[in-house]
Amino acid sequence: MKKQAIGFIDSGVGGLTVVKEAMRQLPNESIYYVGDTARCPYGPRPEEQVRQFTWEMTHFLLNKDIKMLVIACNTATAVALEDLKKKLAIPIIGVILPGSRAAIKATKNNRIGIIGTEGTVNSDKYKKMIQSKDLLTSVNSLACPKFVPLVESNEYRSSIAKKIVAETLKPIKNKKIDTLILGCTHYPLLSSIIQNVMGDSVTLIDSGAETISEVSTILDYFNLAELSENKEVSERKFFTTGSTHMFNDIASQWLGDEALDIEHIKLGTEKI
């Protein structure tokens, strides 16, 4: 029987860090990914617009009969998850709760830091989530608006990247945090630079890896997981609203696969 895919949506290529973990931890699953590269970044956009764009990607994937949706974008999770949860009949997961949970699990001194886009940081969702679970944990947030463009322009290993990361993180370095949530799915591509700046004593939380554990939990809970017995091939399809060439450059390198199935699509016609 043909496998129903898990759908992933993101403002661009950042969600590929989540997909990479899905391919590793859940090799039996089919994956459809939509990256709205043409309209990236989402971080500085008004909430209403992010909600509309998120709905357009979701609608596109629902038409492809996905069995579950992962909002692999912190900005979109912050503004659209609750609304989508009410609208969809399939399970839906964002990246903020898994990241918050993993940070609570990891911290020893109850001081957690969060870096993300302006949209994510202004929404204050991480802080609210963490403190709704543990009031005694302190939370420091920092918006890093320059990080996403670095990744999307494939500059994330350059010396410019090192300089920008070091300068941007200064305000959070003296907060005595022992755990830092990479609150944007683009940031794991910068993780070795971020680790270097923050020092080895700070645990970085990759919300992508954590989110996939939760995807697996929910799939099992609802008996939706693909088992090894199903010999049907696991499909991986990537859809981008931007240049397939640019998308392929980053995706093939990040996922370690030269022959990705990437298709250009247009969004923007579906009303919320």
Added chain:
Amino acid sequence: MKKQAIGFIDSGVGGLTVVKEAMRQLPNESIYYVGDTARCPYGPRPEEQVRQFTWEMTHFLLNKDIKMLVIACNTATAVALEDLKKKLAIPIIGVILPGSRAAIKATKNNRIGIIGTEGTVNSDKYKKMIQSKDLLTSVNSLACPKFVPLVESNEYRSSIAKKIVAETLKPIKNKKIDTLILGCTHYPLLSSIIQNVMGDSVTLIDSGAETISEVSTILDYFNLAELSENKEVSERKFFTTGSTHMFNDIASQWLGDEALDIEHIKLGTEKI
């Protein structure tokens, strides 16, 4: 409003390693724990008996209006989880899937080891779970029947314990595993000795800590989590079929709390 508790059941004190993580990661939750110390260990018992005992503990907690049940015992999870899932209207979670998932996430060389009771190892549940998710991962299991009595008798830090652990683990030491699942909730009390014997290159998976992440996921998914806004005190109640004195010795030390609310109970009258 009074908080509905999460119920935890175990053959004895082993499940307290799961409760400790629950108290740390989910401080807002009320917890009821049943340890069937009088009939511990479950490992060598016939499946039918373990299923019956598990049902008796579950029935006891259902009468106390729990909102979720955690089978904090690998042996009981292996034989009773599927059956209980069909019978109960509340969410129920075992420790085998969370441990399997965490091991798949952690392994780099796709070679996972599992130690557990005879019951758990003979059921082959871990191997089946892991390979149903990733056929290419090799799995080596080893029964360690002497470990639970060491913990239940409060001998888990003695030189005898060191000797027994070193001898027992010999057969799994040369399997080139990089990840070892502590497939019994008693074993985290022996974890520093086990880590010492296995060496630093082997990642130990504490199914308890992993299970609590999944409990948190499911609570959030079904909007059952207690939030910090609810100022009602989180209750912690412990019920044991054995000696409250012996239970208190281990529990107060392990949970770092001198004033535990422990009550002796009798089980064995409820039919499955």
